[in-house]
Amino acid sequence: MIDDQQNNKHVNIFWTGGWDSTFRILQLIVQKKKVVQPYYILDPKRKSAGAELNAIKAVKLAVVERFPYTKELLRPLIIDNLDEMCTDKVLLNSFIEITKTYNVGRQYSWLACYCDEIGEKGVELSTQKPGELYEQIVKDTKHIVVGNDSFYVLEKNNKQSKLINLFQYFRFPLLEYTKIEMQEEAERFKFDDILELSWFCHAPKWNKYKCGTCTPCITAIEQGLGRRVQFLGHLRYYLIVKTGLRKLREKVMNH
Ligand SMILES: [Zn+2]
Numbered sequence: 001m002i003d004d005q006q007n008n009k010h011v012n013i014f015w016t017g018g019w020d021s022t023f024r025i026l027q028l029i030v031q032k033k034k035v036v037q038p039y040y041i042l043d044p045k046r047k048s049a050g051a052e053l054n055a056i057k058a059v060k061l062a063v064v065e066r067f068p069y070t071k072e073l074l075r076p077l078i079i080d081n082l083d084e085m086c087t088d089k090v091l092l093n094s095f096i097e098i099t100k101t102y103n104v105g106r107q108y109s110w111l112a113c114y115c116d117e118i119g120e121k122g123v124e125l126s127t128q129k130p131g132e133l134y135e136q137i138v139k140d141t142k143h144i145v146v147g148n149d150s151f152y153v154l155e156k157n158n159k160q161s162k163l164i165n166l167f168q169y170f171r172f173p174l175l176e177y178t179k180i181e182m183q184e185e186a187e188r189f190k191f192d193d194i195l196e197l198s199w200f201c202h203a204p205k206w207n208k209y210k211c212g213t214c215t216p217c218i219t220a221i222e223q224g225l226g227r228r229v230q231f232l233g234h235l236r237y238y239l240i241v242k243t244g245l246r247k248l249r250e251k252v253m254n255h
Helices: 001-006 019-031 051-067 088-102 107-118 132-140 163-167 179-188 216-223 231-242 243-252
Strands: 011-014 036-042 078-081 141-146 149-154
Touching: 001 149, 011 019, 019 036, 019 051, 019 179, 036 051, 036 107, 088 107, 088 163, 107 163, 132 163, 149 163, 216 231
Parallel strands: 011 036, 036 078
Antiparallel strands: 141 149
């Protein structure tokens, strides 16, 4: 399947409804005019699942309205349930071991297992800099240019690292982008307001307000997109993350 993708047939991508993957989808269909197959992994336990799917719907409507040619390019979203995937527990556990060894997010083990199950390699992950995963993989990546597009993959010949077993399933188009660079590019190509419809908070308060304390909220505040978090979120960020209430609580809980 990777050959199909490299021949430019279509791009497979995990779409979370968040800033990074939404930017990449818009970049692919609006700017680069590529056919895109998005995947969404539904975790029913995730509080933000409804909000993420709503954001995806809103982005789709808006982009097709402004750029009608994208209707042909954006394939219907494939939604799969986290509880029903990764039936090969041996494979899954071997991936989980790798995430533990290299201290990368455990979600990558599920995503890799899923790619294995559906028989796809080169599925896009919209990981960007800075971040733990970026630091962990950037030195082992290779930049690949295909036509008007480019992305990073993990080098296959790095024998020292088992990360390749896990990350062979993915490619990373946004590895060297910052959130601000995505914003600027979106402005240049006139889809910045559509990108604004994306979602990013994992634990919205009353289904409406960004929490200010989950990883995506902290990232937004610390990487120049604080305007996307309302006052409540900033207040929570200041009290819980900045002034260390969270650490204090953890300390108390551990005693
Ligand atoms: Zn949040």
